[in-house]
Each structure stands twice: as structure tokens, then as C-alpha cells.
Amino acid sequence: MTPELLRELNAARRERRAVMHVTDLETGHDRLVYEGDGEDDDLGKVVKRTFRSGKSVIFEGEDGQRYFLNVHLPPARIVVIGAVHISQALAPIARIAGFDLTIVDPRTAFASPERFAGVDLVAEWPDEVLEARPLDRFTALVAVTHDPKIDDGPLKAALAAECFYVGALGSRKTHGRRVERLSEAGVKDAALERIAAPIGLDIGAASPGEIAVAIMAEIIQALRKREPLANASAKQA
Amino acid sequence: MESEQTIDTSTLDPLAMAEEWSAEGRKVALATVVETWGSAPRPTGSHLVIDGEGNFHGSVSGGCVEGAVVTEAADVLESGTPRLLEFGVADETAWRVGLSCGGKIRVYVEPVSR
Secondary structure, eight states, rough: OOOHHHHHHHHHHTTTTOOEEEOOOTTEEEEEEETTTOOHHHHHHHHHHHHHHHHOOOOOOTTTTEEEEEOOOOEEEEEEOOOOOHHHHHHHHHHHHHEEEEESSTTTTTTTTTTOOOSEEOSOOOHHHHHHHHOTTTTEEESSSSSSHHHHOOOOOOOOTTEEEEEOOOOOHHHHHHHHHHHHHTTHHHHHEEEHHHHHHSSSOOOOOOOHHHHHHHHHHHHSSSSSGTTTOOOOO | OOSSSOOOTTOOHHHHHHHHHTTOOEEEEEEEEEESSSOOOOOOEEEEETTTSSOEOSSSSSSSSSHHHHHHHHHHHHHOEEEEEEEEETTTHHHHTOOOTOOOOOOOOEEEEO
């Protein structure tokens, strides 16, 4: 690998792009392939499959040539909309589980550094924040403000970006109204069904701390059990 | 938002370390697990980065064969030619260097150079 290729690979990883380093094990020739690139030949098909599985493999061509496909998927992270009591509990839990976490809330009374020491906290409107730092398939979106003005935009964005987890706080009734609003805004039914609501695994969680545990567990389940992303890893602790 | 999301270069990421070392003008070899059988301790794609002085960072096993890989890396840096190494219980040498966990791994070692 040349230093230039290594720099390009690291830059792609920092930008959270799904990238693959393909090496011919006989000749040492290598190149980078980005998700969505690639031809429809046998190698191309395996490349595609490997991007989905996240598991690096050797591909053996008909000519006996062996290629190593080293796939780099972005580490999973969590974006929380709402600097509320549940988020205060979720932040340390996520850190222990090995996930990066960002909290976004335009209400500065909630999004105060005193309430969230050491947490990546942004006191701006989600739409602006998500434009600067877009959601992707390797991100979980957790909307917990209860306020449609703040929650609805990011929920829509998360479904469009195919976030591996999209959860929203609120009773069945609240969620029913949410689904109506998003549906009127043009979100398809199949996408709306992906929203986890009521949020969190059903463990009877009552307090904010317990609800945070239920949310974290549901996110881990979505990451580890969903086929295409089964091997996208959380940051090694 | 001020803190841009970056890869942790200080402690965790061998590829970032390889880039850093290379930029400093050090000779750098990159070792990668390309195949595993049985209960191999590190998955395919795991990296160990080695410099010309024998300093290394990362892992290709649970610490069992790193020493042997570092030795081979010195030859790879010398010759400039990549090598494919195999370690496993069936292999006397490998047994001696200690992948005793019952697994077998292939490690590709290449120079980071033009």
C-alpha cells in the first residue's frame, strides 16, 4: 500500500464512508473501492455482499487469483434529539457500550453544559446540525423531546437516510398522531413502520434511567441482529 | 459540534498510526489478518503496524504471534516485497511462537511505500 492510498483510506474512514481496500495477494497490487462503485462481474458481486456483511474476506477468481477484501464500515453512533432527563442517563450508558453519542436540542435551557458534562452537546435546531453532520445507515436516531416541531424533522431525515435504528418517545396515542403528520408530509408507510415506538425494549421501564437502558438495549439489538449491518461494529472499548 | 468526529490516533487505530509514522519518514510495514480458521483470536481485517525499529501497534492475534510477525516485517521492509504468513497448530514453527488457542491464521505483511 502506498502512503497516498493509506491517507485516502483514513480520510474516507474519518468521513464515515463505507470503503474497501482490495489487495491482489499474488502481486500486491491494491486499490480502494467505495460502496456503490464496482462492476457486475464476480468480484463486483462479492464486493457488494461484503459491504453488506461488513466481514472482510478473500475472493478467489476463476484464474486462481486471490484478492483480500478488507471492508471498513463506519463505527455505529447515536444521535439524540432532546437534552432531557432520559438523555442524561443515556449518555453514560452509550459510552460504556462503546457508542459515540451526540445530543441536539435547540432549547438552551435544556441543552446546558452543566446538565451534560463531557457530552457532545449541540444547542441548535436539528435541521441545521444534521445538514453539517448528516445521518447515515450506521447511525441510530433517538427522538425524545415530545415536541413535533423539534422531533419530526430529524425523524423524517433518519428514515430517508436509512438509519439502522429510529426511535421516538411517546405513548401509542402520541405516536399515532406523529404517524399521521409524517404520512401527510409524504413519508411512506413502510418507512413509518420502522420507527420504534413506544421507544425501548419492553422491559416495563419506568424511570428515565430505566427507559435509557431499554433504549440502549433496543439499539444494540437493531445493530447486532439486523442482517446487512450485523457486523458494523461499535467502537472497541 | 466544534469537536469534529475523528479517528482516535493516539491509542486505538493502527491505520491512523501507520499514516502518522509514515508521514514522520519512518519505514512502515502493515500486517493484516486475511484468513482465519477455528478459534482465531482476531477477525479478518485486523491490523498490526510495524516500523523499521521494530516498534509495533495493534494486533493480529491475542499477542501470540506478534513477535514473529514483527521479525518477518523487518525482512519485508528490507526487500520491499509483501509476504503471506501462516500460523496454526499444525505448523511446528507456529506452535513454537504460540498460537496455541487451536486456530489458524494467515497474515499478509506489506510495506507502506511507493
